[in-house]
Amino acid sequence: MSGPTRGKVGFMGCTVSSMPWAAQGWMGPGSVFSDAALPGMSWLWPELPVASRPSFLRSATCLGLFLNFRVSFVRAGGLEDPEGLGRKQACLAMLLHFLDTYQGLLQEEEGAGHIIKELYLLIMKDESLYQDLREDTLRLHQLVETVELKIPEESQPPSRQVKPLFRHFRRIDSCLQTRVAFRGSDEIFCRVYMPDHSYVTIRSRLSASVQDILGSVTEKLQYSEEPAGREEALILVAVASSGEKVLLQPNEDCVFTTLGINSHLFACTRDSYEALVPLPEEIQVSPGDTEIHRVEPEDVANHLTAFHWELFRCVHELEFVDYVFHGERGRRETANLELLLQRCSEVTHWVATEVLLCEAPGKRAQLLKKFIKIAAICKQNQDLLSFYAVVMGLDNAAVSRLRLTWEKLPGKFKNLFRKFENLTDPCRNHKSYREVISKMKPPMIPFVPLILKDLTFLHEGSKTLVDGLVNVEKLHSVAEKVRTIRKYRSRPLCLDMEASPHHLQTKAYVRQFQVIDNQNLLFELSYKLEANSQ
Incomplete structure (x- = not known):
């Protein structure tokens, strides 16, 4: 530069x-x-x-x-x-x-x-x-x-509606609503669990600090603050489905949107920290037919695109820059971006989960075929985020090792999936992907992690300040990347979605997947299906 x-x-x-x-x-x-x-x-x-x-x-x-x-x-x-x-x-x-x-x-x-x-x-x-x-x-x-910054002195702030996060506090009625952008001052409902897996539901600001969250939990549990140090008796821990525990510091904020897919908040004393274990539903799975076997690929793909467009529209372009430039300083300003990234990971694990929960080899091969169709329709919808997520789910090591299952797949779909793998190949700086997206016209949903990768390269590749002077070309390049985000959303999304009898049921299913994000558990399921596959 x-x-x-x-x-x-x-x-x-x-x-x-x-x-x-x-x-x-x-x-x-x-x-x-x-x-x-x-x-x-x-x-x-x-x-x-x-x-x-x-x-x-x-x-x-x-x-x-x-x-x-x-x-x-x-x-x-x-x-x-x-x-x-x-x-x-x-x-x-x-x-x-x-x-x-x-x-x-x-x-x-x-x-x-x-x-x-x-x-x-x-x-x-x-x-x-x-x-x-x-x-x-x-x-x-x-x-x-x-912008609701009223000129009159006595203007009253608008009342805010409490918003449940779409993963950590599940409600059918809320997941069917159109997504709106989260702000740091928004209030949400969230469950905080105890070591015995009982829980309290708290109402908190999205940007609340760990200390504020513990204060709400303490109030709910009616802890007495008379004894010295009672306010420090509880600690907040994020527990993942794999059993990994992360102790959150009192000054950390915006922890709700940084939780993993199946991670949950636990409040406990330091003495009970080591005894914390994941919730039973995160480590116990029941193989069998799920909703994916009863829905059409077109319906699933269109609902994926519609939902991800809502989430993508909620992400302000400033969040991309804050995510890279401000890192730890500006977490509350990247809540919508973090939710979109987590959703991408959720879709990837959903694909692997559905395949590995299907015990019948014939049905499993049909499921692979259905997911390849879903990926193709998402690509046709110019929803490259969903396309990437589905392909990466099929490329999960626990799924790709199922040799006997893949052999049952028709040659046409094998060739099609091979083309999809070439498109998502990161070789030569994602050359294939960049060529495809350069030919598309808005509206489109890009593979967001690649945008963040490009911005990170621009930021870390050269200094913003050198001896008190400003690197203007670097800022030009960042602005150019932000303009591409603006271009992707410059036109409204119009999908031809016919109202089927099961429209709402499919919509609810797509917007709140039940997934396994523990790779060890996925491998266990895979080896039960095909022990000797290589």
Whole structure:
């Protein structure tokens, strides 16, 4: 990548040293424009093309910038100065773009509403002097109302509906509803288990810390806080179906969306930590016919695409950047992305689970055939996330070793699956996949993990700051990758889904799979089916 741009690059003709926020120490190590925040700078510089200015700054920080810029405009030149009008219009255009792009996320930033209000009032004052600002000011007012940051002082925050997560608190009525984006302040229901597998259902913010969760559990269990250290008596542990235990630290937050597919939260004392075991339903399986044998491949594939489109639409483009750039700092801002990634893993394990729970060799071969059909239809729907997940499920070592079962598969489907494997082959940086997706037109659902891999390569392949200078080309490349995400969702998804008598039943089945994510258990099932296969 090319060398970094010098720090003197400014905004709308100003130099960094002349800007109000430069004098306030907003640049350099430890400032809000440190290495963790600098990806947003690419959006602010007029030297960069408009299309490559996605804002990755935290909203309150960026809005503070706008306010400081606005004040600097008033101080520079008279009100009749044409150059001053141009600067005001440019600043207003940037603010409109920012509000339009990050409507939902602004509610998560403390002080954002106050900053917008101050800036809005300043712009309203100028509207009477500059007729050219009237149209943009009206649009600003509409956007402010859209993001629910009301201008009146006494506005009341909207009531929030409690949202059950689609895995950790299962309800048929909720899983049939259209998915909406999660925010850190959203309240959810979740079960927290005890060592004896009894549980309490708590109501908690999605971004709640471990300490907050334990507080809710303690209140439910009516623990007394009189004895010294009683508040530290309980610890929170994530227990996976494999028996692996992870002790969560009190200051960790957003743990709900980071749990594994069949992981559950346990509250216990330190003395009972070693005795924690997975829930019985996670380690005991009953082979037999399941719903997959009674549904058509077209119905399953279409419901997969519809559900994954909902989940993909819920992921804000900022989450992709936060996931890579901010890592541990911004977990609460990546909740929807983490849920989508977990769903991809869930579908992969669902395919392996269904195949290995089928004991009859003939039915098992028919099931392989059905999954290959599902993958083909998902590819036709341009749902490459589901396509990848299904193919990877069939490629699971516990499934691929079933030689006798695969031999029963018709040659046509063997050849088709071989083509699918070539498409998902990571060789030459996923060349086959990239060629296919480059020929598709939106709407489409990409294989999201590959987008994160590309962003990680861009981030770790070169530094954002070098000796106080900014690597503009790196930020250009990140912006380009984010624009592809925007392009994939630029058109609505329209699926021709006929309302069958079992439509709701199939929809519920697809949206809440029961899967085995313990690879050791999958291998046990595989060896029971074909002990000598190689």
